[in-house]
Amino acid sequence: MPQAAEPTASLVAALIEAVGAEHVLTDSSLHDQYVVDWARRFEGPALAVVRPASTSEVADVLRACSAANVPVIPQGGNTGLVGGSVPSPDGDRPPVVLSTRRLTSLGDVDPLSGQVTVGAGVTLGDVHRHVARAGWSYGVDLAARDSATIGGTVATNAGGIHVIAYGMTRAQVVGIEAVLADGTVLSHLGGLLKDNTGYDLPSLLCGSEGTLGVITAIRLRLHRPAGRTTVALVGCSGYAEALDLMSRSVAPGVRLLAAEVIDETGMDLAVAVTGMAWPLESRHPILLLLEVVDGGDASGLVGLDEADVAVGVEPGERERLWQFRERQSEAFSTLGVIHKLDVSLPLPVLASCAEELRQVVAAFPEVTTYGVFGHLADGNIHVEIHGPAPDDDAVDVAVLECIARYGGSISAEHGVGRAKAGKLLLCRTPAEIAAMRAIKRAWDPQALMNPGVIFSS
């Protein structure tokens, strides 16, 4: 816990000056929820938790930390799954955790541009509800929507269930306001779609995982709501069949909104956690969940006559089928601490790599449960492993090396965080990593912003 009493006392005084005493938490019993991650795999000590309510308060906090040479960990909803939102257990400089959850401004939707500006601490669910009231929808959605903040989703360039239709978070961001480690405010929220005036700083901040600055507000691009949709859960013999069905069961002119996958292990756990019955006539190694915008009387799905399939057209039916997929993380977590590996693969090799992964993991006798679910259309699978001790990452490394051999990415959508820091060389070149480090040094010369995230040192 706090190490140097004198600097800490003066820092705490400066933080109280910046945000008020009730928003500086120094009693460890008060800030437990901020120092342990969602999956309970990562935790570490913090000097304090600070909760600023405006961009200028964020700037004051960062100036105080910079003057005291104390690292800062930006934190939104703390639903990140790679340990980037909580302190490291072995950091030699205990950090301040800066919670963005009081940055909750919600601007009016601009009906001409289809854009809205929101504070970084607004939850994804609140953004959806806010823009829906104005007749719009937001393109990124994920199961942690009522805890994850919009700032966190931008900082991780989150993907989610509708990437195939709308793209990742970066594709929704038209402007960002952020504060750098020295308190400098960068604000670019004008919302111009065409603006080729130099480097695209919002794009750089998107996916920076708190290592370049604190994002305080975001200008988002919105979409018109998709309209009526149909959901189908289809039993498949394996990934090859799931990919084949995904590519040929969407009728011409019909838009695919989501194509997700769940394996038998994940389905059994979801059945247990939801209390719902197995939804198909038979058991299958892989279940494919498709959602399409039907836009007419037909369901929009073709060629499923021979398949074991459950179809949901009414909202309640669609919701029931989605529950099996949406509650996968929660279902695996009922087993205890899970090694979660979020990876992506080129679609043509996904089936063969998935087969090899099973063998790779089987070589670790301490593994008790192995399951896979994910966003099939994006080539993004989440590998869930239970058994090895939380700090034993031998099986994690073996999985990531296998993914790299197939030309995949070791982080599809969750980011690098602390979990994969130091493993970047598996899929980025030394020249790329050197260029990233140069940006980090230029923006954060004291190395105060989320040290140990993305880069291990």
Ligand SMILES: Cc1cc2nc3c(=O)[nH]c(=O)nc-3n(C[C@H](O)[C@H](O)[C@H](O)COP(=O)(O)OP(=O)(O)OC[C@H]3O[C@@H](n4cnc5c(N)ncnc54)[C@H](O)[C@@H]3O)c2cc1C
């Ligand atoms: C049940 C469940 C389902 C999920 N499903 C998906 C999914 O489908 N797709 C997906 O991509 N992710 C998913 N996630 C992971 C997680 O929800 C996302 O990574 C999300 O973007 C994190 O948002 P957060 O506000 O919780 O950020 P946090 O966990 O608080 O932080 C995540 C990272 O962003 C940084 N950060 C947070 N806010 C800011 C800010 N304002 N400025 C600068 N840096 C900041 C932190 O320092 C940290 O490095 C899921 C998680 C859970 C628990």
